[in-house]
Amino acid sequence: MSLLKVLFVLVTIAAACAGVCNGGVTSSFVRKSQPSTCMPIDTFPPPPGYNAPEQVHITQGDHDGKSMIISWVTPLEREPNYVIFWEANSKNKHKIHSRITSYRYYTYESGYIHHATIKGLKHDTLYNYQLGTGDAVRRFSFTTPPKVGPDVPYTFGDLGQTYDSNETFEHYYSNPKGQAVLFAGDLSYADDHPYHNNNRWDSWGRFVEKSMAYQPWIWTVGNHEIDFAPELGENVPFKPYMHRYRVPYKASKSTSPLWYSIKRASAYIILLSSYSAYGKYTPQYNWLEQELPKVNRAETPWLIVLLHSPWYNSNNYHYMEGESMRVMFESWFVEHKVDIVFAGHVHSYERTDRFSNVRYNITNELSTPVKDPSAPVYITIGDGGNQEGLANNFSEPQPSYSAFREASYGHGMLDIKNRTHAHFTWHRNHDNEPVAADSHWMLNRYWHPEEENN
Numbered sequence: 001m002s003l004l005k006v007l008f009v010l011v012t013i014a015a016a017c018a019g020v021c022n023g024g025v026t027s028s029f030v031r032k033s034q035p036s037t038c039m040p041i042d043t044f045p046p047p048p049g050y051n052a053p054e055q056v057h058i059t060q061g062d063h064d065g066k067s068m069i070i071s072w073v074t075p076l077e078r079e080p081n082y083v084i085f086w087e088a089n090s091k092n093k094h095k096i097h098s099r100i101t102s103y104r105y106y107t108y109e110s111g112y113i114h115h116a117t118i119k120g121l122k123h124d125t126l127y128n129y130q131l132g133t134g135d136a137v138r139r140f141s142f143t144t145p146p147k148v149g150p151d152v153p154y155t156f157g158d159l160g161q162t163y164d165s166n167e168t169f170e171h172y173y174s175n176p177k178g179q180a181v182l183f184a185g186d187l188s189y190a191d192d193h194p195y196h197n198n199n200r201w202d203s204w205g206r207f208v209e210k211s212m213a214y215q216p217w218i219w220t221v222g223n224h225e226i227d228f229a230p231e232l233g234e235n236v237p238f239k240p241y242m243h244r245y246r247v248p249y250k251a252s253k254s255t256s257p258l259w260y261s262i263k264r265a266s267a268y269i270i271l272l273s274s275y276s277a278y279g280k281y282t283p284q285y286n287w288l289e290q291e292l293p294k295v296n297r298a299e300t301p302w303l304i305v306l307l308h309s310p311w312y313n314s315n316n317y318h319y320m321e322g323e324s325m326r327v328m329f330e331s332w333f334v335e336h337k338v339d340i341v342f343a344g345h346v347h348s349y350e351r352t353d354r355f356s357n358v359r360y361n362i363t364n365e366l367s368t369p370v371k372d373p374s375a376p377v378y379i380t381i382g383d384g385g386n387q388e389g390l391a392n393n394f395s396e397p398q399p400s401y402s403a404f405r406e407a408s409y410g411h412g413m414l415d416i417k418n419r420t421h422a423h424f425t426w427h428r429n430h431d432n433e434p435v436a437a438d439s440h441w442m443l444n445r446y447w448h449p450e451e452e453n454n
């Protein structure tokens with residue numbers, strides 16, 4: 001316990017306020033402003049070999065981590081359409097065929113997009129897998145998560161946008177602690193290019209492969225996944241994303257890949273879509289209403305939600321865009337004691353104290369957020385870096401709910417220790433990886449709902 005106290009003291013000192021400050025800390029660190037330009041499209045060329053599998057990525061394939069979805073693209077031919085996999089300490093090889101999809105977008109034609117679901121994996125086990133044949137064979141590996149349980153330690157990397165953010169990506173990649181990535185949406189930014197140039201989806205897939213092929217990225221969608229362009233005749237929202245990225249939504253009784261849940265180690269993770277209907281009676285609303293009571297905190301103490309557009313964001317950029325969703329769902333999050341909500345979208349970092357704003361009823365004038373021990377901590381981590389540049393215009397004074405905010409790029413690490421304690425750190429790109437620009441002990445809302453010092 002004394003170690004913990006020392007850490008609290010350190011955090012308190014770090015959070016001491018300098019200058020005008022109603023809420024918490026507005027970090028004075030200002031990143032050198034440099035134009036954020038796109039990496040040329042050929043920065044990540046296809047791998048060598050005829051029809052070589054590329055853009056390899058994996059994600060959890062079921063509700064409790066005994067399955068993995070392996071996805072890849074073969075550019076020229078449908079075959080080979082299988083993955084060979086084996087336990088690292090065994091010679092016993094297995095083969096699973098993929099389901100193949102492809103799509104057209106305006107004048108773009110995709111390659112053959114493969115998705116293969118490997119089931120019945122052992123927990124906590126290293127597997128190798130192999131794609132391609134002949135001179136185009138490629139090998140990768142992944143480790144399955146430990147069996148779901150209340151005191152299973154696990155470390156999630158938390159990333160916002162990564163497009164054009166070689167720096168953020170490399171920075172996260174250099175940290176060996178992350179076992180899986182919680183990704184708060186906005187993947188390729190292909191839609192920022194003329195005619196939503198879908199070749200950018202391919203080059204992004206090659207760019208991030210060196211992480212995504214080895215550890216599961218848990219997806220939620222951002223506005224840059226919508227790709228809705230009626231002027232190009234493209235009227236189906238999320239078309240490129242849905243062809244390329246698969247999630248195990250049926251395992252959580254969802255009717256759409258855009259919202260779902262998984263369990264991993266001691267965490268229950270709910271992924272919501274800020275860009276799908278969430279009003280009363282809509283499919284997402286109905287699903288979430290039934291989903292939250294299902295979470296068994298004796299099995300998975302940590303209840304984490306990911307969504308794209310933040311509900312608590314004191315940056316003028318995208319200010320209040322998450323408000324309508326907050327109005328619909330915040331009271332449920334408080335009722336069910338969600339521990340942490342991760343959001344992206346805003347290109348800066350912000351962490352709140354436990355505040356809620358659920359009393360307001362139009363006439364009672366109670367519209368100011370108040371301290372609430374049952375409320376989540378909201379973390380906006382949409383600071384992966386992107387071509388829209390940093391959002392360095394915070395509203396003043398800093399609102400009381402805002403504990404720490406800084407306009408620079410970085411990534412987070414959520415280190416779950418046991419059912420009561422998790423340590424969150426935020427690492428700005430500018431620093432060496434071991435340096436945490438912000439750090440915070442999270443105390444579990446169900447098992448240890450005490451006030452967190454900050």
Ligand SMILES: *[C@@H]1O[C@H](CO)[C@@H](O)[C@H](O)[C@H]1NC(C)=O
Pocket residue numbers: 039043166167170
């Ligand atoms: C990305 O970052 C890594 C590590 O800093 C560097 O070696 C590499 O050249 C960078 N790539 C690009 C395309 O900027």
Ligand SMILES: *[C@@H]1O[C@H](CO)[C@@H](O)[C@H](O)[C@H]1NC(C)=O
Pocket residue numbers: 361363364
């Ligand atoms: C709104 O809240 C006030 C104060 O709590 C209460 O008196 C009033 O009846 C509420 N209005 C409605 C429509 O529920």
Ligand SMILES: *[C@@H]1O[C@H](CO)[C@@H](O)[C@H](O)[C@H]1NC(C)=O
Pocket residue numbers: 316393
């Ligand atoms: C910051 O945001 C405010 C409110 O939207 C706006 O009035 C102001 O012009 C912005 N400042 C800069 C430097 O962009």
Ligand SMILES: *[C@@H]1O[C@H](CO)[C@@H](O)[C@H](O)[C@H]1NC(C)=O
Pocket residue numbers: 001004417418419420421
């Ligand atoms: C949980 O982890 C925290 C932080 O590492 C530690 O202080 C505490 O003793 C642990 N609790 C148990 C029951 O092991």
Ligand SMILES: [Fe+2]
Pocket residue numbers: 185186222223224308344345346
């Ligand atoms: Fe966004």
